[in-house]
Amino acid sequence: SQELEQSPQSLIVQEGKNLTINCTSSKTLYGLYWYKQKYGEGLIFLMMLQKGGEEKSHEKITAKLDEKKQQSSLHITASQPSHAGIYLCGAALNAGGTSYGKLTFGQGTILTVHP
Amino acid sequence: KAGVTQTPRYLIKTRGQQVTLSCSPISGHRSVSWYQQTPGQGLQFLFEYFSETQRNKGNFPGRFSGRQFSNSRSEMNVSTLELGDSALYLCASRPGTDTQYFGPGTRLTVL
Numbered sequence A: 001s002q003e004l005e006q007s008p009q010s011l012i013v014q015e016g017k018n019l020t021i022n023c024t025s026s027k028t029l030y031g032l033y034w035y036k037q038k039y040g041e042g043l044i045f046l047m048m049l050q051k052g053g054e055e056k057s058h059e060k061i062t063a064k065l066d067e068k069k070q071q072s073s074l075h076i077t078a079s080q081p082s083h084a085g086i087y088l089c090g091a092a093l094n095a096g097g098t099s100y101g102k103l104t105f106g107q108g109t110i111l112t113v114h115p
Numbered sequence B: 001k002a003g004v005t006q007t008p009r010y011l012i013k014t015r016g017q018q019v020t021l022s023c024s025p026i027s028g029h030r031s032v033s034w035y036q037q038t039p040g041q042g043l044q045f046l047f048e049y050f051s052e053t054q055r056n057k058g059n060f061p062g063r064f065s066g067r068q069f070s071n072s073r074s075e076m077n078v079s080t081l082e083l084g085d086s087a088l089y090l091c092a093s094r095p096g097t098d099t100q101y102f103g104p105g106t107r108l109t110v111l
Helices: A097-101
Strands: A004-007 A010-014 A019-025 A031-037 A043-049 A055-058 A061-066 A071-076 A085-092 A109-114 B005-007 B010-013 B019-024 B031-038 B042-050 B053-057 B064-068 B074-078 B087-094 B106-110
Touching: A004 A085, A010 A019, A019 A031, A019 A085, A019 A109, A031 A071, A043 A055, A043 A061, A071 A085, A097 B053, B005 B087, B010 B019, B019 B087, B019 B106, B031 B074, B042 B064, B042 B074, B074 B087
Parallel strands: A010 A109, B010 B106
Antiparallel strands: A004 A019, A019 A071, A031 A043, A031 A085, A055 A061, A061 A071, A085 A109, B005 B019, B019 B074, B031 B042, B031 B087, B042 B053, B064 B074, B087 B106
16 A cells, blocks of 8 residues: 555546645655646645644645644645646655655645636 | 756657666755656655765666766666656755755656
């Protein structure tokens, strides 16, 4: 099984709707990253979370880290077509600073936003 | 600052050939990591280089190798290409802090 599980695998929403993507780890999280990818392109960094209970926001995207559940959620408010893409969570699953160069990724969530 | 750059962006090779991909990190970043992305396996870590030394290695066969130069630029090499090596190869760089910034990737097709 995957060390990082994302759900759902795909999501289709109407413009203006809110949505949530979850990322659950089977191991202790030492750093959790959210990236966005357009198909066949590189990853765009969104946010990084390190401490349990930490919450960060950028424009209409909010990410939270639940350390006890070893889970992170990404919430998009009032979705727009520009939010469409593949959302990936990546994690450092080992202690120590060198582990941040070796990320384990979830399988991704494909988000479609219909205008 | 310029972002992470990767060359070439697209590459077509035949089985048995070898290939070299190049990555130039963001200026000042000393760590470069390489990842392979395929539809079946997703995004998987290959290796990380820091100050010309390999610091981490993923579970890939010895056909996959890399190196880093004194200016932090990195190359990865795949020898004896197989059909299954067709993938998007991504490199990422980071400074002394934690966040990795990714390049646009090199799309390798093996025929």
